[in-house]
Amino acid sequence: MSIAPATFDSRVMIGRCLRRSRRDPEAFFTALMLPVILMLLFVYVFGGDMRTGGSYVDYVVPGLIVLCAAFGAGTTAVAVATDMSNGILDRFRSMPITGSSILVGHVVASLARNMIATALVVAVALGIGWRPTASPLDWVAAGAMVVLFVTALSWFAAVIGLLVRSAEAATSATFLLMFAPYVSPAFVPARTMPAVLRAFAEHQPFTPVIETMRGLWMGRTSTGASLSHEAILAIAYCLIILVASAVAASRLFVRRTAG
Amino acid sequence: MYMAYTVEAKGIGKTFGHRHVLDRVDLAIEQGTVLALLGPNGAGKTTLVRILATLVRPDTGSAAVAGHDLLADPVAVRRSISLTGQFAAVDEVLTGRENLEMMARLLRVPRPAIDLTVADLLARFGLADAADRRAGTYSGGMKRRLDLAISMITTPALIFLDEPTTGLDPRSREQLWSTVRQLAAEGVTVLLTTQYLEEADLLADTIAMLDGGRIVARGTADELKSALSGEVLRLHFPDPELLRQASAVVAATHVAAAHVDERLGLLDVSTDGSAAGVRDLLGRLESAGTPAAKVSIHRPSLDDVFLSLTQKEPVQ
Numbered sequence: 001m002s003i004a005p006a007t008f009d010s011r012v013m014i015g016r017c018l019r020r021s022r023r024d025p026e027a028f029f030t031a032l033m034l035p036v037i038l039m040l041l042f043v044y045v046f047g048g049d050m051r052t053g054g055s056y057v058d059y060v061v062p063g064l065i066v067l068c069a070a071f072g073a074g075t076t077a078v079a080v081a082t083d084m085s086n087g088i089l090d091r092f093r094s095m096p097i098t099g100s101s102i103l104v105g106h107v108v109a110s111l112a113r114n115m116i117a118t119a120l121v122v123a124v125a126l127g128i129g130w131r132p133t134a135s136p137l138d139w140v141a142a143g144a145m146v147v148l149f150v151t152a153l154s155w156f157a158a159v160i161g162l163l164v165r166s167a168e169a170a171t172s173a174t175f176l177l178m179f180a181p182y183v184s185p186a187f188v189p190a191r192t193m194p195a196v197l198r199a200f201a202e203h204q205p206f207t208p209v210i211e212t213m214r215g216l217w218m219g220r221t222s223t224g225a226s227l228s229h230e231a232i233l234a235i236a237y238c239l240i241i242l243v244a245s246a247v248a249a250s251r252l253f254v255r256r257t258a259g
Numbered sequence: 260m261y262m263a264y265t266v267e268a269k270g271i272g273k274t275f276g277h278r279h280v281l282d283r284v285d286l287a288i289e290q291g292t293v294l295a296l297l298g299p300n301g302a303g304k305t306t307l308v309r310i311l312a313t314l315v316r317p318d319t320g321s322a323a324v325a326g327h328d329l330l331a332d333p334v335a336v337r338r339s340i341s342l343t344g345q346f347a348a349v350d351e352v353l354t355g356r357e358n359l360e361m362m363a364r365l366l367r368v369p370r371p372a373i374d375l376t377v378a379d380l381l382a383r384f385g386l387a388d389a390a391d392r393r394a395g396t397y398s399g400g401m402k403r404r405l406d407l408a409i410s411m412i413t414t415p416a417l418i419f420l421d422e423p424t425t426g427l428d429p430r431s432r433e434q435l436w437s438t439v440r441q442l443a444a445e446g447v448t449v450l451l452t453t454q455y456l457e458e459a460d461l462l463a464d465t466i467a468m469l470d471g472g473r474i475v476a477r478g479t480a481d482e483l484k485s486a487l488s489g490e491v492l493r494l495h496f497p498d499p500e501l502l503r504q505a506s507a508v509v510a511a512t513h514v515a516a517a518h519v520d521e522r523l524g525l526l527d528v529s530t531d532g533s534a535a536g537v538r539d540l541l542g543r544l545e546s547a548g549t550p551a552a553k554v555s556i557h558r559p560s561l562d563d564v565f566l567s568l569t570q571k572e573p574v575q
Binding site for chain 2: 090
């Protein structure tokens with residue numbers, strides 16, 4: 001298989017998925033409102049008594065980005081599950097096109113949706129007094145971290161979408177994913193949690209991603225580990241999830257669509 | 260290259276678990292003709308279509324579709340076919356025009372030609388007015404027509420229509436039938452599956468009857484009808500007692516199978532259609548004192564053929 005036709009097919013599929021995202025105003029509105037509401041909720045409702053050693057908005061931004069990404073993963077899983085049960089899949093498969101381009105379309109559209117949500121989190125945060133100490137280079141690195149993380153999570157969501165049999169099942173399957181960020185240093189430092197939760201919070205994959213962003217933007221992590229330690233861990237986690245999910249998704253796609 | 264057959268399948272077999280869905284099916288479709296694959300639910304129609312459309316691998320057998328080997332060169336087969344499944348394969352969130360544009364791009368229609376191709380198809384399939392509405396708002400018949408329009412973007416050698424009129428209202432069905440005739444007139448080979456005998460009778464050049472994973476009969480609608488021993492003589496008896504006596508008389512002649520409908524007072528007798536045979540039968544009834552009140556002769560319908568071929572052995 002050569003790359004050029006696959007790229008062309010993927011571009012068409014990306015266009016299709018982006019268009020579908022725009023045409024779903026409710027989901028799109030929710031996806032845009034969620035970051036804003038969560039930000040205001042955490043900073044002004046819960047944040048008053050959070051002891052994080054500084055302004056709470058300075059602490060919470062990476063956590064909100066991850067939380068929105070987890071919500072976005074749910075949308076992606078539903079989109080994939082819906083597409084799998086659609087008659088159009090048979091048509092795509094009986095056409096001389098690259099099968100994986102259908103999944104690439106979903107993942108890239110997912111990335112686009114999440115980057116918009118991330119940009120919104122950042123914009124609102126800056127508006128209500130977030131003052132990161134990051135250099136321009138740190139900003140670029142933080143952006144790259146978000147892209148890598150969201151890409152990995154989108155492929156993971158595609159796997160969930162392929163595993164379940166309906167959009168409803170996809171929603172419940174990603175429900176757990178949306179709660180995972182709460183048991184991490186996203187909103188409160190892990191040291192305040194009971195031992196079992198703390199052990200989980202310090203070692204789950206979301207944590208190094210959050211701490212890498214925090215380290216880049218605010219100059220220090222909340223776990224006390226060095227930025228480079230968290231960054232290496234975060235990149236390793238994301239790459240493992242990315243590769244494993246992409247391979248699994250391709251296999252599942254072939255199996256789901258065969259006979 | 261001259262190609263007499265668009266589809267030549269030999270010994271196609273498929274088993275799902277312990278269920279033999281297809282059992283060594285042979286099928287040939289001449290170029291530019293419409294073949295109707297007729298059969299009850301679960302006969303294996305859809306599986307056969309999916310195999311020939313490269314979506315399912317057969318366990319046994321081989322096939323050439325548009326001159327390409329199904330197993331050795333599925334990509335070339337896909338370039339020559341278009342599949343319209345049981346559910347309209349359109350993106351309901353996109354408009355009719357966007358659906359066509361997307362498919363045209365995937366099929367590598369050159370960019371400058373896309374607008375023209377799409378506009379032409381929308382007009383031909385009666386969708387110009389609805390072009391910029393989402394396909395999700397279309398009626399069942401419109402979705403099918405959009406589906407067929409997509410199939411015709413690059414005029415394929417072979418179009419599969421898997422139960423194309425299932426769930427359509429009578430008017431949409433008529434429209435779809437005329438579309439299929441139009442395709443056939445343009446030289447496209449059509450493989451149509453249907454449960455409706457009327458549809459096969461109206462559209463198909465050749466009918467293949469599939470039952471229990473085997474082709475049980477094949478021919479033109481006329482050939483299949485004549486295969487069922489000539490003509491049916493329908494005798495009408497308003498008096499139920501007379502009907503019973505008459506059916507006993509017919510049974511005693513041992514000449515032909517008779518079917519009694521007591522509710523309508525009808526006695527159907529298969530005959531060879533000859534005047535002598537009919538006169539003889541009517542004479543016997545007359546002399547037995549059980550004359551028929553009304554007599555009509557009709558050719559067996561495809562339904563008669565279908566029922567006689569697909570009737571299951573009684574369960575013991």
